[in-house]
Amino acid sequence: MTEKMVKLTIDDQEVEAPEGTLIVNAAKMIGNDIPVFCYHPKMEPVGMCRMCLVEIGRPVKDRQTGEWVREEDGSLQIQFGPKLETACTTPISEGMVVRGNSKKALAGRKDILEFLLTSHPLDCPICDKGGECPLQNLTMAFGPGQSRFLVDEKYHLGKHVPLGELIILDRERCIQCARCTRFQDEIVDDHVIGFFQRGRGLEIVTFSDPGFDSYFSGNTTDICPVGALTTIDFRFEARPWELMVGASICPHCPVGCNTSLNTRREARAQGDVVIKRVMPRQNEKVNEIWICDKGRFAYHFAQSGDRLVQPMVRRDGELIPTTWTDALNTAAEGFKASSTGPNAGKDVLAIGSGRLSNEDLYNLQRFSTGLGGRSVLYTSMGGGDLVAQVGVGQGTNFSDMGPGTTILVAACDLQEEAPIWFLRVKQAVDRGANLVVVNPRTTKLEKYASQVVRYAYGAEAQTILGMVNTLSAKRPDLGEAAPAASRDGRINEAAQSVSRAENLVIIYGSEGTGLESSQALAQACANLL
Structure with a gap:
């Protein structure tokens, strides 16, 4: 279905965008960045920070005839509202005129920044966000330049508040944009942090025990527009402009999240290059802009003192250090002899x-x-050959999954085995995809499933084959267990749900399986496909 396009004018420049586009996103299409703090393209707009205030004019309609009222020159008559409006919550409309750089809009932004800075500490020289801080950048671009408030009158709060084992909160720096709480509520569906108190005393608190109990907590430090949230391992460790950035891929699970390694040389590492932090690298087809906490924090093994740091060869029964040339020559001689x-x-x-x-x-x-x-x-998992034959083809981009797609997750606690896939599957269900979970125990993913099939440990392959038997003619090659499984009503319902899919995606895991049983499970999944 073709999207309806809407024409409007932003700062004297005409824009054409799909109907329903927010003003802030329409402005980006012409390279006009309207400043924001609370708005984030991956979350629902809330208009909390008011930084994106703009003047908005709309065409006038005659109430009696319903026709557009026009000026003498034939152009539409535009009526501007008496007050500024938020660009992050207002969708565009035909003929709309937006002024983001007018005196009124600039004065509004200046006032908002002055209010935000009334109790914000002067921490920039020591703040981990310094150099990549939206508040710092927007204050330089739109701020008043000086404050009318006294430093001694600033409202003081806790500077080092552990929200959990991995995240530290500086309550003085928080500007109450709610990005972190909304991320946990909307993206992750882990309601483990939230707001407490009100007014200038508003604080972020954790509701879980242990604190900030989430597999994705580190992402809140990425989207925080100030230095209020920092990770325990990067806090006061380096400044952003000191770091070299290299593209990498996370090795810790099947997702293959795109990451950036931030490195620098350090004296305490004898001048060697060390990893200071791992950041997500945007790839909308894989991990969007998120990574799990394992991918973010598990890199520390790279600096472990137990790692081999130079080649060694065994001589007279003992491993002794040597040069790379000697080690490679010794290995080559061994291979040549064999x-x-x-x-x-x-x-x-x-x-x-x-x-x-x-x-x-x-x-x-x-x-x-x-x-x-x-x-x-x-490896402890089989089925790679079958995945190469029938898997990872067209229709496997999570961003495109919605109505018509059925996702079958078998023998897998997805949040444990592939955390970002857990988020992607949840988002696909939100867009209308159908989720079927087949697992021997309860998992968090079941909350979003339309059908849940439970089986005894060891019966994963037979359960999937029971679905195959339900949907196909009698097949003796499936064995005796498949017809028996197909008589289970839940398996029958799940099979029928799968059969209606225009696009079927199967994710199988290692819940209670070994090499042989996972190979059998993979074969059953391939048969179902």
């Missing part, structure tokens, strides 16, 4: 980690087979 003679290649076995990239695994396989040997993958 690839010649009557048993050529039989003694060559390459074991690859599941954490390696596809390119590395391919090169490892070519290397081992080139020597006449073989390669194996060290």
